[in-house]
Amino acid sequence: MFWVVMRPSQAFPQLFTWEEIGIRNGRGQGREQWLVIDRKVYDVSEFSKRHPGGRRVISHYAGQDATDAFVAFHNDKSLVKKYLKSLLIGELAPDQPSFETNKKKSLLEDFRELRCTIEKMGLLRPNYFFFFLIFLHLLVLDAASWLVVWYFGVSLVPFVVGMAFFTTAQIQMGWFQHDLGHCSVFRRPRWNHLMQIVVINMLKGLPASWWNHLHNQHHAKPNCFRKDPDLNMHPLLFSLGKTLSVELGKQKKKFMPYNYQHKYFILLAPLALIPFFQLSILYFAIRRKKWLVSTSFCVYLPRYLESTWFIWVSQMNHIPMNIDYDKNKDWVSTQLHATCNVNQSVFNDWFTGHLNFQIEHHLFPTMPRHNYWKVAPLVKSLCDKHGIEYKSKTLLTAFVDILHSLKDSGEHWLEAYLHG
Secondary structure (H helix, E strand, O other): OOOOOOOOOOOOOEEEOHHHHHOOEOOOHHHOEEEEEOOEEEEOOOHHHHOOOOHHHHHOOOOOEOHHHHHHHOOOHHHHHHHHHOOEEEEEOOOOOOOOOOOOHHHHHHHHHHHHHHHHOOOOOOOHHHHHHHHHHHHHHHHHHHHHHHHHOOOHHHHHHHHHHHHHHHHHHHHHHHHHHOOOOOOOHHHHHHHHHHHHHHHOOOOHHHHHHHHHHHHHOOOEOOOOHHHOOOOOOOOOOHHHHHHHHHOOOOOOOHHHHHHHHHHHHHHHHHHHHHHHHHHHHHHHOOOOOOOOOOOHHHHHHHHHHHHHHHHOOOOOOOOEOOOOOOHHHHHHOOOOEEOOOHHHHHHHOOOOOHHHHHHOOOOOHHHHHHHHHHHHHHHHHOOOOOOEEOHHHHHHHHHHHHHHHHHHHHHHHHHO
């Protein structure tokens, strides 16, 4: 079947079906990438290469409806509409539904109504005083780490105390730059990006563009293999999720003794994160010609301690959840099947950088973290209405569930490896 793609300058829009859009997923002949936003069809084949949020994040929605992802990632719609005009090639035909058949229409309608409600409540607006205190406290921690060593010397006790302060300061900087990367600290994206460069490039020695490139993909398709970079340690180090583990076992692949991965995760995961991040940064810098790369190659001890903290916090919300290939589910189902919460407390909020509210963070990635607790009851009500489990657990249970999940995945792999 052949048709002519008509540009917006033509007299009338070209009409498309979901089937025609679905085959433009970047994998077919010509590598075309089309996506839908509010029934409008856009060709992002070339634009994806210069997309400010990264090439891959927009490509992950090629051939799909990206309406809710687009809204979630962009607070300033007027800023991004200038890019959309030149990409518009048509719209859905009148006989085509606004939602793909595999997506839950009533759930998405209620979710979009909920988003309008939280916008009216002002829950997407940042509290500058809150973030000032966050920034101040991490600077105090960082200064304390150096003052302890400077005043008391480098004997064992001052060194350990200073290292504890420094590690805590570094992880809190990580949570703060994470806020900035999501443009949730300032209303203007440019201010967020500039401050993020100060925090992650200058204070942590990591490139902001590299972090955003990876993290935006994670939010677009969490726990979707080959689309979520957080799963890149499968299968080299770990076997993740039942589906992927059984597949790996049936292929008779064994890079590690996965049936023991719940035992070596505690030591290996933080240790592996350091070279993984550094090699990833180096590859990113060469590929993207971003030469302001990490300055912290030699600071391995605090990096290991920070990585341990980071690994347990970041994975407690995802590894125990569903891990699979992208099934092109609706935005709400995609996020909720891949995330869970940890119960709120002052300590949990601080220790995790408010990522104990992972469900709310994934549904509304640009929401300032100090508002998660306000929207949580509304999200829970939405889940109850549509029969979706809203998981929340204690911090200790969340940590233990990582090991239980790895143990289960390892057993699925072993069974398929031996008998599949």
